Amino acid sequence: MKPGCPRFKDHPVKNIGPENGSVIAYGSFFRACDSRQVKRFRCRVCGFCFSQSTGTRRYRQKKRRIVSPLYRLLASAVSQRRAARLLGVDKKTVVRYFRFIASECLEREQRRLSNYKYEPLSRVQFDDLETSEHTKLKPLSVALAVDPDTRKILGIQVSRMPARGTQAKVALKKYGKRRDERKWGWNRLFQSLVPMVKPDAEFFSDQNPHYPPVVRRYFPFARHETTPGGRGAIIGQGELKKLAFDPLFALNHTCAMLRANMNRLLRRTWCTTKTVRGLKEHLAIYVDYHNRFLTES
Ligand SMILES: [Zn+2]
Known part of the structure; x- marks a missing residue:
């Protein structure tokens, strides 16, 4: 043609x-x-x-061969530097293709999520996962929602938050006041869920006191069930709980998958997030891979 x-x-x-x-x-x-x-x-x-390639997204790319293997490596706990070494390209090339792959994944994920409006969900589990940018003194919160039946990720939002506990004082002294953006993150997450979830659906989460108002705001007719978060088990990256029966298993399992398959989220890793943008893009790649290949359709 x-x-x-x-x-x-x-x-x-x-x-x-x-x-x-x-x-x-x-x-x-x-x-x-x-x-x-x-x-x-x-x-x-x-x-x-x-x-044929004029006007396509891959126009004038010179390393088309690395796109597909790099996509799989980045979703399999390989660092960007090691991916560069394995693929035989420069680390700067990997960054450029990392961003390109992330934008493709984001688009594909958007298309996939738009299908939920024909078959809205009646059950959703959601929670936050904590990580940090550059230093533990600058924590980030990753809010995510999961379909408990298929373990597919329905939405993910990254927001900044201030350090807590013993680190709070040091962080304040060293980096100044850090805004708590988690509220906006939850609002964005729930806003994106509105077209995908039935108005009278059931929501499951832990007992975070901030959650009920957000659920009520976007789903006034929904039922919200909370369960106390159990102690983290060593297996499952501290995300799987030491409970005989974990009502939030699908969600905790997904969090453990994120930690195990994105090396920047691994516990005790020395491979840290440097920018929020980088974390968002890496999450976009993992979410796409998770929903396409790691969960049943
Ligand atoms: Zn012409």
């Missing part, structure tokens, strides 16, 4: 489209970076020459 001219908008005569031969085949070339023969085309109206 012949594509339309990418410069169709600038044509003096608009009624000559690709169907009546404004675009003609114009040979092909060998693309060395992925060993493919790529077709070229020429527009007879404006004389513009282009190829």
Whole structure:
């Protein structure tokens, strides 16, 4: 099939489209970076020459071969530097492709989530997972919602929060006041759930006192059941609980999966998040991989 001219908008005569031969085949070339023969085309109206990849997201990429393996490595607890070494490219190249893959994953995930509006969910589990940017004194909170039946991640939001406990004083002295953005994170998460979940659905969470108002705000007719969080077990990254029966198992299991498969979330890792943007993008990649390959459809 012949594509339309990418410069169709600038044509003096608009009624000559690709169907009546404004675009003609114009040979092909060998693309060395992925060993493919790529077709070229020429527009007879404006004389513009282009190829199959003109206008696509991967236009002018030089390392197309690493996209798919890098995607799998980043969702399998491999650091960006080690991925660069394994794939034989520079670490800066990995960062560029990391961002590219994240944007693709985000788009695909958005499409997947939009399908829930045809079959809204009646049960949702949600909670927060804690990590930090650059230092433990700058904690981050990752709010996530999970479908308990399929363990698919329904939404994820990253927000900054101030340090707590013994670290609070040191953090205040060293880095100044840090705003607590978790409330906005929960609001964003629940706002995104509105089209995907039935209004009279059941929500399950731990006994965080901040949760009930948020649930009531977006789902006034829903039932919200809370359970006390058990003590973390050593297995399951401290996310799986030492309970005979864990009512929040799907959620805790998902948190453990996040920790085990994103090396920046591993306990006692020396591979830390440097920026919120980086964490968000890495989460986008993992969530896409988790929902596509690690959970049943
Ligand atoms: Zn043209």
